[in-house]
Amino acid sequence: MRYLPLTDADRQAMLARIGVDHIDALFADAPRDKLLAKPVDLPHARSEIEVERIIGRMAAQNVSASSAPFFVGAGAYKHHIPATVDHLIQRSEFLTSYTPYQPEIAQGTLQYLFEFQTQVAALTGMDVANASMYDGSTGAGEAVLMAHRVTRRNKAVLSGGLHPHYVDVVKTLSHMAGDEVVALRPDVSATEDILAAIDDSVSCVVVQTPDVFGNLRDLSAIAEKAHKHGALLIAVFTEAMSLGLVAPPGAMGADIVVGEGQSIGNGLNFGGPYVGLFAANQKYLRQMPGRLCGQTVDAEGKRGFVLTLSTREQHIRREKATSNICTNSGLCVLAFTIHLSLLGQTGLKRIAETNHANAVALAEMIEAEKIAGILNESFFNEFTIRVKGNAAAVIEKMAATGVMGGVPVSRLLPGAGLDDLIVVANTEVNTDEDRAAFVDALKGAL
Amino acid sequence: MLNNQGRPTQPAANDAGAMHATFTGNRALMQEEPLLFEIGRADVSGVDAPAPKAVASRLGAHARQGEIGLPGLSEPEAMRHYVRLSQKNYGIDTGLFPLGSCTMKHNPRLNEKMARLPGLGDIHPLQPVSTVQGALALMQELSRWLLAFTNMEAVALSPKAGAHGELCGMMAIKAAIAARGESATRTVVLVPDSAHGTNPATAALIGFSVKPVPARADGRVHIEDVTPLLGPDVAAIMLTNPNTCGLFESQIQDIADAVHAAGGYFYCDGANFNAIVGKIRPGDLGVDAMHINLHKTFSTPHGGGGPGAGPVVLSKRLAAYAPVPFVTRDGERLTLVEHADGESFGRMTAFHGQMGMYARALSYMLSHGADGCRQASEDAVLNANYIRACLADVMSQPFGERPCMHEALFDDHWLKDTGVTTLDVAKAMIDEGYHPMTIYFPLVAHGAMLIEPTESESKASLDLFIATMRDLAFAAKRGDVERFSGAPYHAPRRRLDETRAARAPVLKWTAPAPIEPAQKAAE
Numbered sequence: 001m002r003y004l005p006l007t008d009a010d011r012q013a014m015l016a017r018i019g020v021d022h023i024d025a026l027f028a029d030a031p032r033d034k035l036l037a038k039p040v041d042l043p044h045a046r047s048e049i050e051v052e053r054i055i056g057r058m059a060a061q062n063v064s065a066s067s068a069p070f071f072v073g074a075g076a077y078k079h080h081i082p083a084t085v086d087h088l089i090q091r092s093e094f095l096t097s098y099t100p101y102q103p104e105i106a107q108g109t110l111q112y113l114f115e116f117q118t119q120v121a122a123l124t125g126m127d128v129a130n131a132s133m134y135d136g137s138t139g140a141g142e143a144v145l146m147a148h149r150v151t152r153r154n155k156a157v158l159s160g161g162l163h164p165h166y167v168d169v170v171k172t173l174s175h176m177a178g179d180e181v182v183a184l185r186p187d188v189s190a191t192e193d194i195l196a197a198i199d200d201s202v203s204c205v206v207v208q209t210p211d212v213f214g215n216l217r218d219l220s221a222i223a224e225k226a227h228k229h230g231a232l233l234i235a236v237f238t239e240a241m242s243l244g245l246v247a248p249p250g251a252m253g254a255d256i257v258v259g260e261g262q263s264i265g266n267g268l269n270f271g272g273p274y275v276g277l278f279a280a281n282q283k284y285l286r287q288m289p290g291r292l293c294g295q296t297v298d299a300e301g302k303r304g305f306v307l308t309l310s311t312r313e314q315h316i317r318r319e320k321a322t323s324n325i326c327t328n329s330g331l332c333v334l335a336f337t338i339h340l341s342l343l344g345q346t347g348l349k350r351i352a353e354t355n356h357a358n359a360v361a362l363a364e365m366i367e368a369e370k371i372a373g374i375l376n377e378s379f380f381n382e383f384t385i386r387v388k389g390n391a392a393a394v395i396e397k398m399a400a401t402g403v404m405g406g407v408p409v410s411r412l413l414p415g416a417g418l419d420d421l422i423v424v425a426n427t428e429v430n431t432d433e434d435r436a437a438f439v440d441a442l443k444g445a446l
Numbered sequence: 447m448l449n450n451q452g453r454p455t456q457p458a459a460n461d462a463g464a465m466h467a468t469f470t471g472n473r474a475l476m477q478e479e480p481l482l483f484e485i486g487r488a489d490v491s492g493v494d495a496p497a498p499k500a501v502a503s504r505l506g507a508h509a510r511q512g513e514i515g516l517p518g519l520s521e522p523e524a525m526r527h528y529v530r531l532s533q534k535n536y537g538i539d540t541g542l543f544p545l546g547s548c549t550m551k552h553n554p555r556l557n558e559k560m561a562r563l564p565g566l567g568d569i570h571p572l573q574p575v576s577t578v579q580g581a582l583a584l585m586q587e588l589s590r591w592l593l594a595f596t597n598m599e600a601v602a603l604s605p606k607a608g609a610h611g612e613l614c615g616m617m618a619i620k621a622a623i624a625a626r627g628e629s630a631t632r633t634v635v636l637v638p639d640s641a642h643g644t645n646p647a648t649a650a651l652i653g654f655s656v657k658p659v660p661a662r663a664d665g666r667v668h669i670e671d672v673t674p675l676l677g678p679d680v681a682a683i684m685l686t687n688p689n690t691c692g693l694f695e696s697q698i699q700d701i702a703d704a705v706h707a708a709g710g711y712f713y714c715d716g717a718n719f720n721a722i723v724g725k726i727r728p729g730d731l732g733v734d735a736m737h738i739n740l741h742k743t744f745s746t747p748h749g750g751g752g753p754g755a756g757p758v759v760l761s762k763r764l765a766a767y768a769p770v771p772f773v774t775r776d777g778e779r780l781t782l783v784e785h786a787d788g789e790s791f792g793r794m795t796a797f798h799g800q801m802g803m804y805a806r807a808l809s810y811m812l813s814h815g816a817d818g819c820r821q822a823s824e825d826a827v828l829n830a831n832y833i834r835a836c837l838a839d840v841m842s843q844p845f846g847e848r849p850c851m852h853e854a855l856f857d858d859h860w861l862k863d864t865g866v867t868t869l870d871v872a873k874a875m876i877d878e879g880y881h882p883m884t885i886y887f888p889l890v891a892h893g894a895m896l897i898e899p900t901e902s903e904s905k906a907s908l909d910l911f912i913a914t915m916r917d918l919a920f921a922a923k924r925g926d927v928e929r930f931s932g933a934p935y936h937a938p939r940r941r942l943d944e945t946r947a948a949r950a951p952v953l954k955w956t957a958p959a960p961i962e963p964a965q966k967a968a969e
Contacts, residue, residue, distance in 0.1 A: 001818040003552055005904035006825050014828055014905065018835045018849075023824045026831055026849045027725060029694035034730045036820075040594050045815035048556050054812060055805065058587075059565025061580030063573065072570040075796055082493055084521055086562075088528045089749075096537035096553050098545055098881075099751035103944075104937040105876055108535035109750040112528070115482045118954035122515045128953050134606035134753070137796035145651075165796035172769070172792030176617050176652040209508075216508040246508045260796075269561075270581050271571030271797025272606065273753030285951070291751070296947035299932070299940035302471075308947040314609070314647035315887075319656045324647035326609045331749030338528055341482050344518015347491030350498070356505065357498035364501070378506030399574045407572045414785055428495065 001045050063404070065268055069434035069441075071362075073382045073425025074212060074407040075136070075163050075238040076271065077263045079351075080429050085265050085338045089331055099291075099327070103306045104298075109330065110305035113293035116337040123243045123340075124257040125250020126279035131291040131307075132328040133276030136260030137166045140206065140236055141173040142289040142323055143256045143278070147204035147232045149287045149322065154179040156204050157197045160187030161211025163238055164412040170206065186416050188384060188409075189375050190215035198225050204256075208236040209249070212412070213375065213423060214382035216246055223253025232256060240264050240277065240336075241427070242380040244345075244352030256280045265339030266332050275332035286312060289323035351428050355381035359426035362435045371442055375421070382425040384409070388446055391422045397445035403437050405445075476938055479530040483955045486517025492524050534938040535750070536881045542903055542911050544833075546853040546884035546896025547642075547690060549720050549742035551826075554813065557746070557806035566805050571797035575782055581801065582773045582780035588808045589773075592738060592759060595819070597729030600765035602758045602772070604799035608717060609644040611737025611756025612684075614769060614794055616648055618735055618760060619682050619711045621767040621791035632681040632710070638667050640691060640888045645684045645715060654681060661890040665691035665845040665855070669700045676708035686715035687731075688722065690888040691845065692830065692853035692896065702732025711735065711764070719743045720900075721827055721852035724820030734761040740800070744807035755803035767791050771798050825901035826852040829908060833897055836912040840919040844891040852900070858893025866922040868893040870930035873941065874921075877934045878914050 006014075011023075020026060027035055046054075065078040072078070089095065093108060100106030100113075113131045120129035133139035144156045156174060158167055158181060167183050174181045184192050190211060198205060205226050209217040223233040235249030237259040249257045261275040262268075280288055286309065294308035314321040343351065359381045363374050372385040387394050391408035398405035409421035426435075471478040503509070519527060536543070543550035561567055569578055589601045602618075605611035616635070623632045635649040638659040646656045657675060662668050667685060683705050687695045695701070702712045714728055714736040720743040728736050740746050741754040748754075760768055766789040771782050786792050814822060827850075834854035838847060842859035858868045872882035872895075884896040899908060921929055934940065 001814065001821060003554060003814065004818070004821060004825055004901055005907075006828070006901070010905040011825075011828060014832045018828075018831045020849070023828060026827050026851075027694070027722075028849065029696040030722070030726050031699055031731070034699075034726055036725055036727070039724050039816035039820045040727070042591060042594050042816035043812070045818040046812055048813070051556060051809055051812045052560070055560045055566075055584070055809060056563065058580035058584045059560075059563040061578075061583070062565040062569050063577040064564035064568040065570055065573075066564060066568050070570075072573050074572055076571055078568075078570065082521075084492070084524060088525070088532075090558065091529065091532040092539035093532040093535035093537045094528075094750055095558075095747045096539045096543075096550075097535045097750045098543070098548055098550060098748045101545075102536070102872070102876065102882055103942045104873070104934050104939045105534070105536040105881065106750075107938050108531035108533065111479070111481070111531055111534070114953075114955070118483065119516060121954050131751075134610060135795060138606060138610070138794075163796065165793065168786070168793035169795060172617070172794065173652075175792065176620055178653045216506055218508065243510075244514070245510055246505060247510050251511070267567045267802075268570045269567055270569050270578065270801035272795070272800040273755075273802050275753075285953075292951070292953055294947040295952040296943045298942045302939060304939040304942045306942050306944050306947045308944065308951055308953075311948075313643075315643035317647070318643045319646035319650035321643070321647040321650075324609045324613060324644050324651050325607075326642075326644050327607045327752040327754055329753045330751035331747065332753055334528075334750065337482075338524065340516065341486065341519050341527070342492035342521065342524050343516075344486060344488065344491045345514040345516040346489055346518055347493040347495060348514065348516065350491070350495045351493070354495060354498040356503070357501045360501040360504050361499055363504070376504070378504055378508060380505070396574055396576065399577055404570070404573050404577070411572060411784070 068402050068404050069437040070404045071406045071424050071426060071438060072404050074412065074423045075165065075260065076268055077239055077425060077427055078268060078429055079241060079263050079427050081265060081267065081339060082342055084342065085335050088338055089334050094334055100307060103304065107304060110293050112334055112337050114295065114305050116333050117293060119337060119340050120277050120279055123248065124279045125248035126257050127282035128285055129279040130288055131293050132333045133278050133290055134329060135272065135274040135276045136238055136258060137169040139258035139276035139278050140166045141169050143234045143258045144170050144174065144204060144206065146256060146287050146289060147234060148179060150232060150284055151203040151230060153201060153203035155202050156181050156206060157202055158183040159194055159207040160184040160192045161190060161213060161215060161217065162206055162208045162236060163212040166236065186413050186418060188213050188421065190217055194222055195225050198229050198231060200229050202229060202231040204232040204234050206234045206236060210239055210242055210380045210382060213384040214379040215376050216378040216380060219249060219252035219254060234258065239380060241352055241355055244348035245356055246380055261336045265335035273329060273332055275329040275336055287322060290325050291328050354428040358430050359383065362426050362438065365435055365439050369439055371446060381427055382423060385422050385424055386420050387422060391420050394445045395422065398441040401441045401444060403441035405438060405441060477530045479527060481955055482527060483517055485523065486519050488517055490518040490520055492519050492521040541879055542899065542907055543881040544883045544897045544899050545881060546898040547717060549898060549900060551745050551900040552902040553745055553747045554810065556813065557809040560809040561802045561805040579780055582782065584808060585773050585804060588804050591811045592757060595723055595727065596759045597727035598759035599762045600760045600768050602760065602768045603804065604769060604771065604794050605737065605756040605758055606795055606800055607752065607754040608737055608739045608756045609648060610794065611758045612644055612648040613651065614758045615713050615735035615737055616652060617791050618764045618767040619713065620652055622764055623681055625789065631678055634679045635681055636675055636683040638685065640689055640890045641684060641686055642690060642715060642717060649684065665693050666695055667701065669697045669704060672701050673704055676704060678709065680708055680710045682711040682713050684713045684715060686717060688718040688851040691855050692850040694851055698731050706732065717742065718852060721823055723823045724816060725823055734764050740803050740807040744810045746803045746806040753800060755800035769794050822901045829899040829901060829903055830854045832908055833899055833912060837915055840916055853896055853898035855891055856895040857891040861922060864922045865927045866930045868895055870933065871918060873933035874918055874930045877936045880911065
């Protein structure tokens with residue numbers, strides 16, 4: 001077996017040194033009758049070629065985003081990733097290192113975490129950011145729990161524009177923790193009255209912009225009313241690229257910002273691994289979940305970095321910790337921060353502008369052809385269209401012609417009476433030919 | 447001695463080089479690297495992007511005002527910045543990484559290659575299921591392997607890490623208790639003192655109260671300590687097996703039976719499953735739920751602290767409560783169930799979990815096969831016991847001379863009166879070119895040193911490590927304290943001031959204040 005360096009002679013010599021004559025003597029504490037006498041009933045070891053063949057066959061059954069005109073978004077986005085990013089994250093010293101518990105030999109990881117925290121704070125317009133969460137949705141769940149700790153209340157109000165999977169994650173966690181959730185009805189055109197739901201019993205309001213239907217939302221009035229009632233505003237985004245062009249949540253009064261960072265540096269990967277961005281106002285720092293990297297000096301006075309404020313965390317506080325989280329999304333953080341370092345604000349803005357322009361171009365084509373109605377007053381790179389007929393069937397028909405047309409809203413919200421809506425995303429990777437193919441495929445599917 | 451260019455190969459004074467500092471602060475291959483914000487510039491970008499189309503904006507009143515404040519790097523600058531940072535890190539590929547309880551085994555690059563196939567790495571979680579049949583097949587195949595290794599009823603793949611898997615398992619238990627109408631009464635979860643901190647944190651997060659089970663002098667949980675705590679108020683026990691002391695819980699079946707008889711569930715922390723894959727199936731021991739850290743047992747890279755993956759296997763008693771999504775077969779076609787109805791307790795995360803990790807873990811499993819996975823566990827246990835046996839005369843074991851599983855636990859009794867601490871030993875190991883073992887965990891051993899070599903080490907590598915540890919042990923005992931107390935001397939950084947970091951946290955870079963003209967003139 002190519003991964004196992006011990007030879008049978010080594011094994012015998014080592015058993016002799018230990019003073020036993022059989023490996024099972026080392027398993028003596030396990031119940032004798034439960035110890036398996038032979039390998040379980042699964043195939044035996046295979047060569048690289050064989051494994052590549054098996055997994056390659058599975059991969060070949062799927063249609064990859066790069067191989068088709070691709071307009072699928074709703075929480076995960078197809079963007080271009082510079083070749084440098086994937087090369088660098090596969091450096092052995094990054095890929096095969098552990099959580100930086102020994103900072104003297106983990107300054108590489110710690111420095112990029114510190115740089116990442118700085119970038120996320122700037123991008124979101126917030127005071128402090130942590131070293132990341134699993135993804136945007138679990139970050140949203142943690143943000144709600146954090147708001148409950150800060151306000152000592154336990155009722156969260158969720159906007160009808162929040163991604164339905166995020167709603168489900170928050171509901172599941174809250175239900176289990178015994179907290180209350182008020183989830184507003186799906187709000188396709190950003191006209192819901194969130195303000196009416198805010199009173200002195202509310203811990204936090206969770207609002208997404210761009211929302212799941214693509215609408216851009218101004219959060220200022222919500223922040224103002226929330227603060228008047230002692231509640232926090234949690235702003236959510238699922239498209240990090242939007243922050244290159246639209247007003248950051250920090251400028252609109254958000255207290256906590258959580259978002260999905262996949263769009264920058266990370267591939268689609270069928271939904272994971274992704275990277276949750278988490279930022280907050282300075283005054284809530286000690287209630288934040290997750291890891292934090294801080295600056296300090298070493299014994300010679302040189303600048304260095306360490307994980308810090310760990311007294312919030314489970315390995316110190318056990319059942320009194322701010323969260324049970326024991327990891328971040330290290331390598332996805334690295335991909336994010338490398339890509340963003342390459343972009344800089346100049347590149348980020350430019351790519352974001354291209355996203356917006358491409359989406360507008362597609363919207364104009366759809367409007368000119370009158371094949372569907374666009375429901376958005378405003379959007380960044382994603383909008384919702386209303387089609388005649390069943391949207392899921394339309395998407396399947398488009399897929400049959402080789403065009404990935406978007407996400408039928410019924411996939412996210414079955415039974416909500418929104419069966420004629422499609423969320424359509426457009427990024428910098430989409431070409432004029434892609435858009436023409438979209439229009440043709442949609443016409444053909446209607 | 448002259449070399450072939452006629453230059454002397456011996457410096458004039460042998461130690462001169464070690465004495466003087468360099469002008470740059472660099473030490474040959476060890477390069478100082480400024481922060482991105484100190485070398486980047488706001489008007490530089492390492493990405494060439496064509497000009498956007500001219501369109502009428504539809505941003506409405508939502509456009510960003512002002513600068514973001516993010517510098518950019520050209521591509522060569524970025525490459526050098528991150529390569530230099532990488533060189534300040536220790537990884538498995540650098541050397542032996544015996545970090546107990548973390549399982550730093552070899553990360554095969556085939557697995558990276560598989561996860562990056564466009565048909566797996568470049569597919570969207572919400573594209574039509576008809577276009578991702580192979581991805582669903584991969585998830586099913588992974589599930590089949592996990593169930594065969596554990597002999598359990600069902601698996602929830604979506605949890606994103608070990609602690610997230612714990613949360614999933616405990617939520618399933620909470621849902622099952624609710625279905626029995628016992629939510630109000632079954633509110634206690636038993637957690638041994640030796641457990642990972644995530645166990646009590648997880649239980650508390652979803653409203654259970656945590657009751658500790660005392661640790662015994664032999665490092666195990668005893669049925670006599672569990673039985674008195676059992677009653678109609680107990681929802682579950684969370685037990686790690688093999689436990690955090692590196693020992694197999696020898697009374698695990700009796701404990702499982704007693705907990706079941708009292709109406710509770712048995713959550714097994716599967717962090718150390720890598721010791722027993724193909725040797726023992728948790729389902730045969732009475733386990734109701736167990737998470738499996740794919741990043742440990744099945745070697746998906748740790749990546750400097752994630753991403754991980756923590757699928758949870760469930761017993762018959764809990765299977766119905768599994769979260770969405772899950773894959774089912776509908777004739778020829780595979781489908782995804784994405785919405786909870788019936789008994790499913792809900793959703794742990796957006797989309798379908800860590801697909802990138804599923805692909806890597808399956809690649810690992812297919813490569814090893816049932817026989818190789820079993821051999822890997824045996825070798826991991828053999829390597830740990832070899833280290834234990836070879837260090838037993840110079841270091842001390844808290845629970846006496848007895849076999850361990852995949853990791854060997856020592857305490858600091860052997861350092862008594864030397865003036866050297868466990869931390870000092872760890873830092874001295876850094877100077878010797880090793881990543882330290884896990885220290886001060888588990889808490890039940892004084893000054894704990896938990897050594898997990900994994901199956902990836904050759905005998906020669908283990909022998910060298912053992913010789914180094916023996917040298918260090920002798921040095922400590924003969925009073926060579928400075929070697930330890932000031933260590934590391936040779937790492938990119940000396941010991942870092944963690945107290946200072948926590949007292950006045952600096953969590954992001956801020957631009958230095960501009961120098962005042964008066965001050966400038968004075969200079």
